[in-house]
Every structure is written in C-alpha cells, then in structure tokens.
Amino acid sequence: MNEITRDYIQTYIQGLIKDEDEELEKFRENCIENHRPIIQKEVGQFIKVMLNIIKPKKILEVGTNVGFSSIFMCKALNKNVDILSIEINEDVCNEAIDNIKKFKCEKNIRIINDDAITALDYISEKFDIAFIDAAKSHYDEFLDKILKILNPNGIIICDNVLYKGLIANDELVTKRKRTIVRNMREFLEYVSTNERFETSIIPIGDGVALIKVK
Ligand SMILES: C[S@@+](CC[C@H](N)C(=O)[O-])C[C@H]1O[C@@H](n2cnc3c(N)ncnc32)[C@H](O)[C@@H]1O
Structure with missing residues (x-):
C-alpha cells in the first residue's frame, strides 16, 4: 500500500515513462530485486x-548507495556533467565504484566515502544542484552545509520527504519513528517558510522537495 498516492495513480504514471536505456533499466530491476x-x-x-531544464555543470549528491541515481543523472545529461556523491557505507560505496565503471561514467562521477556531515565541511568546490537522499533526520544539517557550496540560484532536490506518509499523518507514526518525523517536519517547515527559499513539496515517490535558493 502506497501512502503517498493511490497505487493505481503511481502505476499509471510509471507506465507513461519511456525506458530509453535497456542497461540502466536492467540495473534498476537488479537494485529492486536486491532491495536497494x-x-x-x-x-x-x-x-x-529538471536536469534538462537547468543543464547543471556540477551536481552534488548526498547518499550514493550503489550509484544508481548518480549514473541515472549522468546519463540524463549525456555525460555532460560532473557529479560528486557522498556515501557513508564503505561496502555500498565499493559497489557504486564498480557500477560507475560498468557504465563508463568514471570520468564524470566521483565518490567520497565519508559521513556527509563531515565531508560537506571540507568540500571546497561549488555546485549548481544538490540532491539529498540520505539519513532523513539530518536533512537540516545537510542543507545548512550545502548552502555554503551552492552556486547563486542553486537548486536542492530532496527525496523521501513525506516518508511513507508519516510526515503528514500522526496516526502512522510509531514511537521508533518519532525523531525522524519531528526532524523532517521541522525541515519542511523551515524550507517552506524561510524567505531565503522558494519550495515545492511534490507527492511523487516517497515525497520530493524542490527548493530554489533565492
Ligand atoms: C536512499 S539511499 C541512496 C540511494 C541513491 N541516491 C539512489 O537513488 O540510487 C541512502 C544512502 O545514504 C547513505 N547515508 C545515510 N546517511 C549518510 C550520511 N550521513 N552521509 C553519507 N551517506 C549517508 C546510506 O548509507 C544509503 O546508502
């Protein structure tokens, strides 16, 4: 049961998306089978x-996992992009490096194996877009640090901001999830009300926030 949109709507929307890259689709299926x-x-x-509208030269990603989204973004821009992705887990990091080589994206995608909270303090290059897809309790900290290395008029895209619907419905929140929910609600409140940002929360997937820094 999908708590963000009705299953039939999600199935319909997904059905409209053209699979242009067979190798990438196989990689997606493999990731799903292996619960990535x-x-x-x-x-x-x-x-x-968004990438085709903005045509960013440099993308920062927080949360690489096995490299699917990095490779996906690299291919979406026909490899005319430089991506830096941060991943805390060494094992998945190594898998990501192998996958990036398989897709011949090693000239475009670099991985940092570190906690993003630490890494974002020593990265000195600047980015046009940041994609946050990591520990949901820390989005506010990631954002603060990313703002220092984002070019003017930068865009931040965040995944999982509605977290299976919990963020919008107290009845779904168990004791164990209270901290994540509280932190994510504070984050969404902040990016939605602070005059520094123009933000849209989009109920696709697990919830996406599109944040434009003014
Ligand atoms: C949802 S997965 C990323 C999926 C990937 N973006 C994709 O779509 O292919 C989240 C990843 O963030 C990593 N992660 C969690 N906390 C992190 C942190 N503080 N710093 C860096 N990576 C982190 C996890 O180890 C996990 O691999």
Missing part, C-alpha cells in the same frame, strides 16, 4: 526533466 533503496521511477523522471 534507489530512487523511484517517477522521481527519476522528475529529476531528469
């Missing part, structure tokens, strides 16, 4: 459209 937490298809399509 990769971006959902309609979220990928949303990102692809």
Whole structure:
C-alpha cells in the first residue's frame, strides 16, 4: 500500500515513462530485486526533466548507495556533467565504484566515502544542484552545509520527504519513528517558510522537495 498516492495513480504514471536505456533499466530491476533503496521511477523522471531544464555543470549528491541515481543523472545529461556523491557505507560505496565503471561514467562521477556531515565541511568546490537522499533526520544539517557550496540560484532536490506518509499523518507514526518525523517536519517547515527559499513539496515517490535558493 502506497501512502503517498493511490497505487493505481503511481502505476499509471510509471507506465507513461519511456525506458530509453535497456542497461540502466536492467540495473534498476537488479537494485529492486536486491532491495536497494534507489530512487523511484517517477522521481527519476522528475529529476531528469529538471536536469534538462537547468543543464547543471556540477551536481552534488548526498547518499550514493550503489550509484544508481548518480549514473541515472549522468546519463540524463549525456555525460555532460560532473557529479560528486557522498556515501557513508564503505561496502555500498565499493559497489557504486564498480557500477560507475560498468557504465563508463568514471570520468564524470566521483565518490567520497565519508559521513556527509563531515565531508560537506571540507568540500571546497561549488555546485549548481544538490540532491539529498540520505539519513532523513539530518536533512537540516545537510542543507545548512550545502548552502555554503551552492552556486547563486542553486537548486536542492530532496527525496523521501513525506516518508511513507508519516510526515503528514500522526496516526502512522510509531514511537521508533518519532525523531525522524519531528526532524523532517521541522525541515519542511523551515524550507517552506524561510524567505531565503522558494519550495515545492511534490507527492511523487516517497515525497520530493524542490527548493530554489533565492
Ligand atoms: C536512499 S539511499 C541512496 C540511494 C541513491 N541516491 C539512489 O537513488 O540510487 C541512502 C544512502 O545514504 C547513505 N547515508 C545515510 N546517511 C549518510 C550520511 N550521513 N552521509 C553519507 N551517506 C549517508 C546510506 O548509507 C544509503 O546508502
């Protein structure tokens, strides 16, 4: 049961998305079979459209996992992009490096194996877009640090901001999830009300926030 949109709507939207890259689709299917937490298809399509509008030269990603979204973004821009992705887990990081080589994206995608909270303090290059897809309790900290390395008029896209609907409905929140929910609600409140940002919360996938820094 999908708590963000009705299943039939999600199935319909996903059905409209053209699979242009057979190798990438096989990679997606393999990730799903192996329970890898990769971006959902309609979220990928949303990102692809945004990338084609903005045509960023440099993308920062927080949360690489096995590299699916990095490779997806690299291909969406026909490899005319430089992506830096941060991943805390060494094992998935190594898998991501292998996958990036398989897709011949090693000239475009670099991985940092570190906690993003630490890494974002020593990264000195600047980015046009940041994609946050990591520990949901820390989005506010990621954002603060990213703002220092984002070019003027930068865009931040965040995945999982509605977290299976919990963020919008107290009845779904168990004791164990209270901290994540409280932190994410504070984050969404902040990016929605602070005059520094123009924000849209989009109920696709697990919930996406599109944040334009003014
Ligand atoms: C949802 S997955 C990322 C999926 C990937 N973006 C994709 O769609 O292919 C989240 C990843 O963030 C990583 N992560 C969690 N907390 C992190 C942190 N503080 N710093 C860096 N990576 C983190 C996890 O290990 C996990 O691999």
